[in-house]
Amino acid sequence: MNLVDDLTAGDRRALARAISAVEDGGPEAAAVLAELQSRVGKAAVIGFTGPPGAGKSTLISAYITHLRRAGRSVGVIAVDPSSPLTGGAVLGDRARMASHIDDDGVFIRSLAARGHLGGLSAAAPFVVDLMDAAGFDVVIIETVGTGQSEVEIAGLAGITVVVFAPGLGDHLQAIKAGIMEIATVLVVNKGDSPLAAATAAHLYAALHLNAGGHREVPIVTTTATTGDGVGDLAETIAGLLSVRPPSPADAPRRLRRMLAALAAENLKEKLLRGTNPEIDSICDEVRGGRLGLAEALRQLARIA
């Protein structure tokens, strides 16, 4: 028996070990990933993102309660940042989902971003695949929520829920940063705050003032601590899933998007660090008008 057979058969210990294998890389990871490819594409993948303090973990916990009542099993990937200096991390999200620990239909795994600049662990797409193969109906990814990761999560998840707390002004930043474009659902959490309605109104206005903004993005108000509105959120997500159910094409798409993000990031880092003579010379050529932008990009892509 190998790890992938075991985890597909429902062995949670094997799943836990396989996740570590893909996180750590190396030969075991390659073996796991090779076995995995034919067994994915059944899970609905839902991303939760938003600024720190918006109550994402608590909201996810309340949402899991709904999914469990509907008989759906849930895998959760909770991503927190790694320290850029030491590579260590304190991963605390699962503390706010502790009420599901006795439930065998829920599996929670904390991932450190491990230096991946986008704020989402580079192993995340593989962990999604593993949980998918392990038979979870729904895989939830919670990201760091500090800016770049929102865009990446949209690549991984079929549905991206962006969560805000009222009164912190974060939603205004988010509107500026283009978060609205990736959201499939917007949530105003901490709905018992007197500022919740105003925040929802802001989001609504921002959606409809956008140039060419004919995207209908539902806005749901929730209070995760009491469970108010979480039923609405669950219904909204279920509605979206019925329109576009999970498919075997999702996994390769996830991988492709992840590679795109990684490649872009990798190149950006090399460009900005400015220590590569080849890149330096391309830049000089462009500045001197000797090299066109399109050709420069082609050359840069080869270096990345």
Place this chain on the structure above:
Amino acid sequence: MTKRHRIVLAKMGLDCHDTGIVIVAQLLRDHGFEVIYLGLHNSADAVVKAALQENADAIGISFLSGQHMTQVRLLIEAMARQRMQVPVFCGGVVPREDAAELQKMGVAEVFFPGTLGPEVVARVSGVLDRGRAA
């Protein structure tokens, strides 16, 4: 990519004094550990199950108000039940004679109040590195 030490830290039972364990969490993070912190009021089974899901290399717990003997016994029993074999570290206000008893029960290291940060890191790393080499 590299292998990193992953450790689950938790408060068990009703004791809510978390200063020590939160400092240790930050300390270990600053020495490259991935710390999964479970917060307060965890049952023994919950700690073990979280450690299994996280594929943790170790479990760390701490007590201030005299619950250590009961709670450690419950934890060791839960680990046996769930077939989990990783080192357990225990810190906090623990009388020395109890510490010997805890080690007999299977606790790898006991940390008394006043243990300096570098010593905590060195002893935890020491146990884990020996385990990895073995």
Place this chain on the structure above:
Amino acid sequence: MSQKPPLSSAAGIAIKETYGPDDITGFDAGRDLGASAGEFPFTRGPYPGMYRERVWTRRFQVGFGSPGESNERIKYLVENGANGFVITIDLPTSYGFDSDDPIAQGEVGVTGVAISTLEDMETLYDGFSPDSVSYALSIRPPVSAVTLAMLASVAEKKGIALDKVIGTQQNDPFYQMSGGPLQTVTQFFPLDGTLRLCADNIEFISTRMPRLNWMVTNGYNLRETGVNAIQDGAFTLGHAFNVFKMAKDRGLDVNVFARRASFFLSCSIDFFEEIAKFRAMRRIYAHTMREVFGATNPECWRMRFSVQSAGNTLTTQQPEVNVVRAGVEALAAALGGAQSIHLCSYDEGHGLPTEASSRMALRTQQVIAYETGITRTVDPLGGSYFVENLTNQMEQAIRAKLAEIDGLGGMFEAIRHGWLENQINQARYQYQADVDSGRRPLVGVNVFQIPQSEELPIEIHKIKADEWGTKRSEYLKQWRQRRDAVKWAEAMAHIETAWREGTNMVPALMNAVQNGVTMGECNEAMRQAQKWSFR
């Protein structure tokens, strides 16, 4: 070895070589200190005469095992001249669980006494009358609403009018459970419900039991998390002011309810900084109560507090040295004008205190009170260039922090949004880093250590958690069999109705405990009324 002492205070205030008149420019004794102790703004002390009139109360902390065992201990102490007690409560009771709840395993009677039934409270008062012996219950809502109902019921049964009952229900909604993580106050009961019961208690006590202290803001547990003296002052006052605002919003008269408010504070080891903290807090409190809350009753301007020496300054290494630390902290508390003092025992780094170590803690206070002569005059440090300058700096720093908290919408909001927890986490990590690096010298820990073999042997308090748990489970089993099932069910239903109708919960809880409903059942009924569950 020689240690060069740090040249700033523990909270980071720079300390100069000498202080002179230039360091207190504009100083006006009448305005800044009050003409004497007991006059606005009370910098020198809340009462005229201070310890010349009455030495601070040397509080005894009691509470372990069953109510019977604790009562026997109180009787012994009363025979030896004590009359004021802090009753510590075990953890299951503190969270609203009966001794036989599975969650209570290993915790029954360990850190305090278990109280599950009205009979338990009656046993605690056996031989005493609640109008003559004062118990201060270290308890928070929701549980403080039930213990209040029990206390009022004990008084009724003994034929004592409620307005004669003395004592304290600590009733601090946030800081009572260890001061730090929000999880301690949200895990087992909804936060809004906790705040409602806090206000119910204030209302019931200030209208029906005017001699009972209804609110002790617990700055002690907060400080124990590792925050500095400035944060301590600001977070403690900010929290009290937020509670007062809640009471005012309910339509209660500040001139009535604020009379029975007091504080429980820590005194740490940085001697002058702590003295300055106490003096500055009294001054800020007086101004805020008069000018912000509009209190016209001078009683409401006086900040009164009890002090416990800082548990987090104790060391496990060379524990006998802790007697000196507690002594220095007691001296600072007395020079800072505390109304009551409790000292930590030297062995608390090893376990819960023994009788011998508790006695040593008491004797330390008695030496300071009766031998040193510091009680002979009020605020002996008043007018010192250094102390007045440091008091002014503490006041400014605490006020700046209070303004920051106001900007967040008050302390409740700051707690709810995790701001407080962040502040605490940063502070305690910094503290450990300072100890690790030796920036903060700790005798026996990072300087002047001795080998383990030279440590003196130490006696350990024996915990009988399993024995206490078994006995209490047996007792509660019988209790549940003995009570009238019909009346019990009616009383349970009445709790839910009262909760939903939004009436003051104390009368409903009195009815409940008198009809056999236990502490755990009262809490469960209130949780159900809120459609809330944690299990």
